[in-house]
Amino acid sequence: MLSVLLVEDDRDLADTLIQYLELEDIRCDYASNGVAGLELMTQHHYDTLLLDLNLPRMDGLTVCQRLRASGDDTPILMLTARDQISDKLLGFDAGTDDYLVKPFEMQELVVRVRALAKRRSGQVRVLSCGDLKMDLTTKTLTRQGQSIKLSPTGWTLLETLLRASPSVVSRQQLEQALWGDELPDSNSLKVHLFNLRKAIDMPFDSPLLHTIARQGFAIKVSEGQDTE
Template structure:
């Protein structure tokens, strides 16, 4: 079952949306202001967020900006009564993934939500696991505040692993992300993962990069 957060201050609309989503097999939490939305997002790993643009306490743009600054890559569908290009540009710049203009058909809302939940957002600019952190805008990687030296290929691998964290990423998916259909040889990924492990775990007691036998690799605080 999909698990999403609806952030909407119109309680009648929220009740209607929640009831319809539940009929479609989608579980939905509700926040009626931006501050509550941030609090719930810290406590839950939602599959998607439906975020109203105009909210009390903290507006939708600000909520989106804070989530992305914290490295939260939950896919966000922004709900708005406005259909102005400038509003959409501001939303995309803040990190939203899609827009739906009110009034909308509930059937279309479900289609958009399902499409969003098939992927995590690519809008997050900071990715983090424990004290390992990469800033995609500054192109900087740190562990415990210490800068890491990572090769271009290692950087791509690290980004893919952190976006999926704590889930494991299949070996084939990593190879395709780096080389497409032209994988150099069977040992290429192994060599690059060895160098990446030395870069991020070499001098630290807690290891974050884990091999999942027969499957692939994962970055997480402990093996599951």
């Protein structure tokens, strides 16, 4: 069963949406203002966030920006009465994944929620695993507060792994992310993985880059490993 959070200050609309979503087997939590919505997002996991733009206490754009800045990759569907392209651009700049202008058909809302719930957002600006943090805005990488430098290829490789973390990424997926259809010689990925491991793991006590036999590679915290 999908789980979503609705942040909407129009109580009548919120009640209608919650009832309809539950008929579609989508569980819906509710917050009436931006501050409460942000708090719920930090306390629970949701498949999708339905976020109104005009909210009391903290507007939807600010909620969206703060979630992305913290590394939250929950897909966000912004609900708004504003239909100007400039308003939509502001929403996408803040980190929303999709936009639905009020009034909208309930069926369309459900279709978009189900589509968004199948993936994590590509709009997140901070990727992390344990004490490793990659800031996509400032293009900085740190572990235990220490700055780490990577080549452009190493950066793309790590970003691909972090976006999937803790899931496994196959060799083919990594090669596609790095070189598309123009594959280099067979040892190139091995060399880049060695250099990445040397940069993010060797100076530290616990490894984050793992080779998963016959499956691929994963960035993850080992069981029992301290996350900070």
